Amino acid sequence: MYSKDGEQYHVVDSHIALWDARPENQRNIHGKQFIDCFYDYHRNLSPESEVWPYEEYLYQGGERLMRDVFVDGIVDHAIFQPARLAEFYHRGFGQTEEAFALAQAHPDKLTYNHHWDPRDGENGLDRLRADAERMQLKGVKLYTADWHGESRGWKLTDPMAYRYFELCRELGITNIHVHKGPTIRPLDRDAFDVADVDHAATDFTDLNFVVEHCGLPRLEDFCWIATQEPNVYAGLAVAIPFIHTRPRYFAQIMGELTYWLGEDRILFSSDYALWTPKWLVERFVDFQIPEDMTEYAPLTTALKKKVLGLNAARLYDLPVPAELQLPDADETATGPREPAAADLASV
Amino acid sequence: MTAVLPALTGTEAEVRAALGTVVDPELDEPITDVGFVRSVAVDGSAVEVHLRLPTSFCAPNFAWLMVSDAHDAVSAVPGVESVVVELDDHSDSDLINRGLAAGAGYRGTFGSEAEESLDELRATFQRKAHTAAMERAVTALLRSDPTVDVAALTLGDLPAGEHTTDALLRRRATLGLPLDDGAPVLVHDDGTRPDPAQAELVLRRARSVRISVDGNAHFCRGLLATRYPGSEADQAPRPGDRPLLPLTVSKGTHP
Numbered sequence: 001m002y003s004k005d006g007e008q009y010h011v012v013d014s015h016i017a018l019w020d021a022r023p024e025n026q027r028n029i030h031g032k033q034f035i036d037c038f039y040d041y042h043r044n045l046s047p048e049s050e051v052w053p054y055e056e057y058l059y060q061g062g063e064r065l066m067r068d069v070f071v072d073g074i075v076d077h078a079i080f081q082p083a084r085l086a087e088f089y090h091r092g093f094g095q096t097e098e099a100f101a102l103a104q105a106h107p108d109k110l111t112y113n114h115h116w117d118p119r120d121g122e123n124g125l126d127r128l129r130a131d132a133e134r135m136q137l138k139g140v141k142l143y144t145a146d147w148h149g150e151s152r153g154w155k156l157t158d159p160m161a162y163r164y165f166e167l168c169r170e171l172g173i174t175n176i177h178v179h180k181g182p183t184i185r186p187l188d189r190d191a192f193d194v195a196d197v198d199h200a201a202t203d204f205t206d207l208n209f210v211v212e213h214c215g216l217p218r219l220e221d222f223c224w225i226a227t228q229e230p231n232v233y234a235g236l237a238v239a240i241p242f243i244h245t246r247p248r249y250f251a252q253i254m255g256e257l258t259y260w261l262g263e264d265r266i267l268f269s270s271d272y273a274l275w276t277p278k279w280l281v282e283r284f285v286d287f288q289i290p291e292d293m294t295e296y297a298p299l300t301t302a303l304k305k306k307v308l309g310l311n312a313a314r315l316y317d318l319p320v321p322a323e324l325q326l327p328d329a330d331e332t333a334t335g336p337r338e339p340a341a342a343d344l345a346s347v
Numbered sequence: 348m349t350a351v352l353p354a355l356t357g358t359e360a361e362v363r364a365a366l367g368t369v370v371d372p373e374l375d376e377p378i379t380d381v382g383f384v385r386s387v388a389v390d391g392s393a394v395e396v397h398l399r400l401p402t403s404f405c406a407p408n409f410a411w412l413m414v415s416d417a418h419d420a421v422s423a424v425p426g427v428e429s430v431v432v433e434l435d436d437h438s439d440s441d442l443i444n445r446g447l448a449a450g451a452g453y454r455g456t457f458g459s460e461a462e463e464s465l466d467e468l469r470a471t472f473q474r475k476a477h478t479a480a481m482e483r484a485v486t487a488l489l490r491s492d493p494t495v496d497v498a499a500l501t502l503g504d505l506p507a508g509e510h511t512t513d514a515l516l517r518r519r520a521t522l523g524l525p526l527d528d529g530a531p532v533l534v535h536d537d538g539t540r541p542d543p544a545q546a547e548l549v550l551r552r553a554r555s556v557r558i559s560v561d562g563n564a565h566f567c568r569g570l571l572a573t574r575y576p577g578s579e580a581d582q583a584p585r586p587g588d589r590p591l592l593p594l595t596v597s598k599g600t601h602p
Contacts, residue, residue: 033403033438040402044573145404152460182406187453188462190471191406217373217563220475220555246565252558259551295554334548 002074002308004285009305010324012312013078013277015177015212015237015269018065018099020091022058030147031088042274045241050279060273062102068276070109075277076309077318079111081141081177081212087148100135111316113139113177118160119148125167132171138316140173145181145191153183153191156200165204175315176200177235179212192218194225201229208315210267213238214257223260227334233315234261236307237269243283251289255296262332263303267312281308302326358389358426365420366396372472373409374564375479381564382571382581383413385435392428394421399435399578401570407439411453412465414443474536477518479560482553484511485532498546503528510586 002009021035035058043051060068069078080103082094096114103112112135116128131137145153154161156178168176182191194215201209214234215222226232234257242250257266268284270277285304289296305326313320366387367379378384378398385397398414418432433444446456454461484505488495495504505512516526524530524538531540533549541549564585572579 030403030438037402037404040570040573044569182404184407185460186462187408187411187457187460188465188468190468191408217559217566219559219562220552223555224552242562245569246562249558249562249565253562256555256558260555334551 001076002281002285004282007285007301007305008324009281009285010309010313010320011075011077011277011281012268012309012316012318013069013075013270013272014210014267014312015081015235016065016069016078016272016277017080017082017093018060018062018095018102019083019093019273020059020095021089021093025089025091027088027090031085034085034088034093038274041238045245046275047244047279050276057273062098065102065272066106066109069270069272071276071278074281077109077111077313077316078272078277079139079312079316080113081179082113082115083141083143083179084115084117084146085143087146111138111318113137113141113175115141115143116164117142117146117148118154118158118164119151121160125163128164128167129171132173137171137173139175139177140168141177141179143179143181144196145179145183151185153181153185155183156196161200162203165200165207169204169206174206175208175210177210177212180215180218190218194218194221197222197232198225198229201225201232205231207231208233210235210315212269214253214266216253219253219256223256226265227260232261233265233267233311235267235269237271238274240268240270240280240284241275243280243287247287248290248293250287251293251296254287254299255289255293258299258303259296259332260334263300263306263329264311266307267315268308284308302329358394358424359387361424362387362389362394362396362421362427365424366417368420369413369416371409371567372412372469372476373406373560374567375472375476375560376564376586378413378417380583380586381568382575382578384581385575392426393431394424394427394429395431395433396421397433397435399571399575400437401567401574403436403438405437407437407443407457408465408468410434410437410439411443411456412469414447415453418447473518473521475556475560477515477522477524478536478553479557480511480515480518481532481534482550482557484509484515485550486554487511497533497550498541498543500532501528502526502530502532505532514586 002011021031026032039054039057042057069075080099082096082099085093100112103110114131114135114137116124120127144155178197180192180194184191194211197209197211208231210233211222212235214236216239226234239253242253270280287299289298310320310326363379366384367377369378370376371378371381371383374381383398383400385399388395396417398417400410414432414434418430421427421430421432432447434440437443442456453465485497485500488505519526524534533546534540568582
């Protein structure tokens, strides 16, 4: 819970990780390139006081994670969104057993989401069934740019991926977090294309598709899809730290998301350990659209409460004190609505 | 090696000018302006160029477009007989540098990961560059006169000689859209005019494209400076044709 100026915010961090990128776990040069890329993101976008030494950045462990994420009691609940990266790291990047054990030890504070990969075929379906039972999964994190043998990427519309979505539906895994990294194959097309989310969201209207990084670097394509698909959500991982270095850009991201999606489908994420949630929550509560950006309405306190926690709490059935709950907003000018009801396709 | 310095300097200037014609399709800016040219070395008629990108995992298709475009541009400089262009520190550096040196082309380099060509990818981002330029030109006009009828605007209504107008005309020319004063400003990608009732939505959508392009440009510049300390000195300020996103750009921190 975060309190400021008499307002109380129930905070859910919808994207954290417990990773191990230490040299002994790096399988090849790409393992180092990957964590170095993360570290450049971290030190490029963090306030100076929040920058960690490189060695600390490689691995945090459960004890430190609990301190970092839940410091000062600001964050009420956090959700693991692990990336496998088995081609880059011997024991994978996200530490499944360590994170799952931590979530079991703190069920009121942590939810563990797992991952699947359609390129694991039939065996992967059996595995997902077993994982869902053991981990009581309510969500999964999908990283479409993950490498797998000869393959360097996949799409949500791959036929095998649909088999996995069908199984998710059967198992009650309703929250599908999609991270659109630079998918390599096929190279002919834009590696960050989010069009496959559109198709999957249309075909599985009973699943929620949370697009991490709100589709960045394709914010415009993402907003357009989310306008037409009421079950598509924006995760603010990587977008929210712009609040520090590029506040006017962040204002435009929030302005666009609010315009196209409305206030009920945007989720706060620190992307820990890329960044820590405390400073992001504090900055976000204090943040406002600059006055000269007249094209956007100011961010209301209700919007901030929803983004910081209430929206994610609803997706994950997390308990929220009755006095902190808020009703849904009206539809935006552009949506959400049924695709058939909107003549948007020609625009 | 550098005995005939004046002549070499002349060639290097020509090589850098040639590299200035190579554009990052996603950011719609020359690679020389965003600091992607790491080094240029001229030895007689032999030229070696090294390029660098903000991350190891920048999309390989864009990387290939820039590297191969750079190779073509430098090869066309008079007097240059041998050209080596290399991409440094990328997850696909070995693959791309080997393919380029062997003249293997896009499909020869990437094998089964490549299908036909990168033409459609390039075209997609030329359309986005036009959409962003269109939004900048219209929004500039709206800032000075909020009552402008956006749906009815023609090129003749835009202030001649303004950066935003010139930038729009250049990007229209790339797409083959008409350039005469009577041509509509607010158009779909195929040059057709939207229904007036949809004009506001078309402009809103164009705005999201412009914000995406500009935001990516700022982020990539910042990341490059973080990854390669000192490289910010090789970055030119954002061109004057895109004045509508006054961002505070941090240079990052260097522990």
